[in-house]
Amino acid sequence: MLRYILRRLLISIPLLLGMSLVAFLFISCAPGDYFDALRLNPEISEATIRQYEAQYLLDKPVLVQYAAWLGRLLQGDLGYSFAMRAPVAHVIGSRVGNTLLLTLVAMVVAWGVAIPLGMWAAVRHRTWVDRFLGLQMVIGMSVPSFFLALLLLYIASRTGILPVGGIRSAGAQSLSPVGQFLDVAAHLVIPALVISAASMAGLARVIRGNLLEVLQSPFVLAARARGIPEKSVLWRHALRNAINPMITIFGYELSSLLSGAALTEIICNWPGLGSLMLTAVRQQDLFLVMGDMLIGGVLLLVGNLLADLALAWSDPRIRYERS
Amino acid sequence: MSAANSAQYGFSPMRRALRRLGRNPVALASAWLLAAFYLSAIAAGFLAPYHFDDERRDLSYHPPTALHVRDAAGAWHWPFVYTTSASFDRFYRRQFAVDTAKQYPLRFWVKGSHYRILGLVPSDRHLVGVDAPARIYLLGADARGRDLLSRILYGSQVSLSIGLAGVLITFSLGLLIGGLAGYLGGWVDDVIMRLCEMLMMVPGFYLLLALRAAFPPQLSSIAVYWLIVVILSFIGWAGLARVVRGMAASLREREFVTAAKVAGCTPVGIVWGHLIPNMASYTIIAATLSVPGYMLGETALSLLGLGIQDPHASWGNLLSEAMSIGQVQFHPWVLWPGAFISATVMAYNLLGDGLRDAFDPRLEAGRS
Numbered sequence: 021m022l023r024y025i026l027r028r029l030l031i032s033i034p035l036l037l038g039m040s041l042v043a044f045l046f047i048s049c050a051p052g053d054y055f056d057a058l059r060l061n062p063e064i065s066e067a068t069i070r071q072y073e074a075q076y077l078l079d080k081p082v083l084v085q086y087a088a089w090l091g092r093l094l095q096g097d098l099g100y101s102f103a104m105r106a107p108v109a110h111v112i113g114s115r116v117g118n119t120l121l122l123t124l125v126a127m128v129v130a131w132g133v134a135i136p137l138g139m140w141a142a143v144r145h146r147t148w149v150d151r152f153l154g155l156q157m158v159i160g161m162s163v164p165s166f167f168l169a170l171l172l173l174y175i176a177s178r179t180g181i182l183p184v185g186g187i188r189s190a191g192a193q194s195l196s197p198v199g200q201f202l203d204v205a206a207h208l209v210i211p212a213l214v215i216s217a218a219s220m221a222g223l224a225r226v227i228r229g230n231l232l233e234v235l236q237s238p239f240v241l242a243a244r245a246r247g248i249p250e251k252s253v254l255w256r257h258a259l260r261n262a263i264n265p266m267i268t269i270f271g272y273e274l275s276s277l278l279s280g281a282a283l284t285e286i287i288c289n290w291p292g293l294g295s296l297m298l299t300a301v302r303q304q305d306l307f308l309v310m311g312d313m314l315i316g317g318v319l320l321l322v323g324n325l326l327a328d329l330a331l332a333w334s335d336p337r338i339r340y341e342r343s
Numbered sequence: 344m345s346a347a348n349s350a351q352y353g354f355s356p357m358r359r360a361l362r363r364l365g366r367n368p369v370a371l372a373s374a375w376l377l378a379a380f381y382l383s384a385i386a387a388g389f390l391a392p393y394h395f396d397d398e399r400r401d402l403s404y405h406p407p408t409a410l411h412v413r414d415a416a417g418a419w420h421w422p423f424v425y426t427t428s429a430s431f432d433r434f435y436r437r438q439f440a441v442d443t444a445k446q447y448p449l450r451f452w453v454k455g456s457h458y459r460i461l462g463l464v465p466s467d468r469h470l471v472g473v474d475a476p477a478r479i480y481l482l483g484a485d486a487r488g489r490d491l492l493s494r495i496l497y498g499s500q501v502s503l504s505i506g507l508a509g510v511l512i513t514f515s516l517g518l519l520i521g522g523l524a525g526y527l528g529g530w531v532d533d534v535i536m537r538l539c540e541m542l543m544m545v546p547g548f549y550l551l552l553a554l555r556a557a558f559p560p561q562l563s564s565i566a567v568y569w570l571i572v573v574i575l576s577f578i579g580w581a582g583l584a585r586v587v588r589g590m591a592a593s594l595r596e597r598e599f600v601t602a603a604k605v606a607g608c609t610p611v612g613i614v615w616g617h618l619i620p621n622m623a624s625y626t627i628i629a630a631t632l633s634v635p636g637y638m639l640g641e642t643a644l645s646l647l648g649l650g651i652q653d654p655h656a657s658w659g660n661l662l663s664e665a666m667s668i669g670q671v672q673f674h675p676w677v678l679w680p681g682a683f684i685s686a687t688v689m690a691y692n693l694l695g696d697g698l699r700d701a702f703d704p705r706l707e708a709g710r711s
Contacts, residue, residue, distance in 0.1 A: 035537065035541050036544060039545060042541070043550075158689060158692055158693060159689065161692055162685055162689035164639050164681070164684055164685065166643060166662070167678075171678065173668045174665070174671045174675060174678065177671065275543070275547065276546075279546045279548035280548075282548040283548060283643055286647065294548065298552060301552045302560075309553055313549050313553055316546045317544045319546075321544070
């Protein structure tokens with residue numbers, strides 16, 4: 021298993037490198053750079069800008085710049101964010117926890133609701149429950165996350181029951197630890213709900229489909245014939261087999277979850293990686309864009325790897341060593 | 344095989360599938376809704392009461408105009424509207440005063456701004472309208488007093504067509520590249536698949552933003568339109584190519600491919616002429632289900648101000664007025680474009696489900 025993990029990680033390194041090179045070239049193609057904005061700032065002298073340029077070799081050809089960036093990366097230095105006036109690692113470090121918190125909560129909610137819903141629909145196949153849930157799932161899949169976010173924020177601003185955007189209230193620093201936790205939790209409700217809604221609907225549909233298929237398979241018939249209670253057939257025999265394929269989906273989900281989180285973060289003003297990316301892109305903050313993309317890629321990579329490992333753990337038929 | 348199936352046995356699979364689709368009321372309704380949306384996008388100039396940039400700054404955020412059928416005295420009339428004028432109260436909230444002195448009846452086939460249907464047929468007739476000093480805002484007005492309904496109609500031209508354009512390019516690319524990878528195998532396959540994995544390495548939205556950053560922020564709306572199509576296709580082909588590659592790799596072992604090879608077909612000819620037609624049902628379903636993705640890509644970029652720029656409308660940049668959350672409660676009708684986006688996405692999803700059921704009745708929606 022360890023060999024498999026190592027091989028996966030080794031394969032992904034050139035992929036990440038290639039991706040970063042392409043991204044670097046693309047961003048360098050963009051007309052203008054952050055220094056153009058910096059030059060307009062009277063507080064910053066031309067000499068400072070020259071110094072920045074010299075320090076990060078930004079006056080050299082693109083490939084030299086990229087090599088320098090890569091060299092610093094290997095030493096654990098992600099570069100300097102000119103817009104935030106702080107090292108990129110520091111800026112990202114202050115955001116990555118927020119994105120992970122949001123994504124994980126959304127994921128737990130999505131799976132926690134989707135599995136029972138999908139099961140319910142499958143067990144009540146072709147009844148009004150199934151049809152009603154099916155309709156809800158289609159609606160859930162179809163309402164775009166940004167629109168759902170805007171709607172919920174609108175309702176929140178009308179009623180005042182939930183905070184509108186952000187991660188903390190203005191005076192949260194003075195609250196007790198429990199109060200601070202509750203404050204963040206209240207801010208988390210809308211973005212987490214928005215992100216989970218879309219994937220929840222999709223997941224529930226797949227679980228329903230899988231379970232329907234499993235429920236028609238011979239081993240379920242055999243279990244029923246042996247007089248095993250229906251509850252036990254469903255939970256212990258059918259569900260376990262229906263959920264297995266879902267673990268592969270988990271890996272794919274992660275990408276769309278992170279993407280969905282980015283847009284929702286921006287709309288809900290949640291200080292995460294996605295909203296950071298938008299700021300960085302708008303300000304042409306080269307190293308911040310690169311760092312943010314890299315971290316997004318690494319998150320995805322780790323998530324996919326975890327999904328594959330979980331699959332091997334849950335399904336004894338899958339053995340990675342031999343393949 | 345049942346009697347019903349054997350009765351259709353003489354028809355091609357495609358025709359049988361279309362027949363099954365015709366018996367699915369949900370899918371049919373979705374198809375009709377989409378047809379209506381696309382037709383109204385084509386006829387936007389005629390259906391919209393005003394030009395998309397026809398502003399009345401004094402009527403900023405005018406609420407939806409009330410259509411009256413009874414006047415102040417209680418007498419019945421043909422539907423009419425009153426003029427309104429805006430003022431501020433002592434809290435600086437906008438107040439609209441209705442002037443009931445004169446009635447402006449609703450008119451059909453009125454003369455108004457000039458437009459061209461499909462860029463060809465010039466006209467200045469509009470479906471509905473009211474006489475000059477009065478304005479009719481069926482869905483309310485935006486910050487500059489432009490009619491939201493007109494802007495939604497004009498915006499649908501962008502938002503609805505961009506999905507089709509994106510899917511067209513992505514699927515041509517994805518099918519051809521994925522098909523070649525699967526058919527040729529070997530190093531071509533390896534290189535293409537690594538390329539796909541590279542593109543799929545980064546969460547799509549991050550890539551979208553980064554690619555958008557490579558181009559100047561202020562481009563003309565036409566340029567931005569095609570830029571978005573190209574960027575979305577550039578990101579989208581990878582996932583499709585992987586699936587197509589798998590199918591091509593299994594199809595390549597079939598006899599008809601050997602026959603084509605013996606007959607002297609080139610690899611591109613075999614992929615295009617023999618492999619891809621065999622994936623038609625998958626392609627049609629996948630294309631239908633991926634149109635919303637492209638639409639939403641455009642909408643998201645425009646929403647963030649990186650897409651279609653102001654005087655021009657798209658559903659995304661119309662919705663960006665709702666981004667200032669604190670203000671939306673005073674003019675909630677700016678959320679309308681979102682309802683149109685949702686309806687379109689839902690119609691595509693339901694139609695895609697219907698197509699899947701029609702092409703493969705053994706499968707149920709959601710079973711991948």
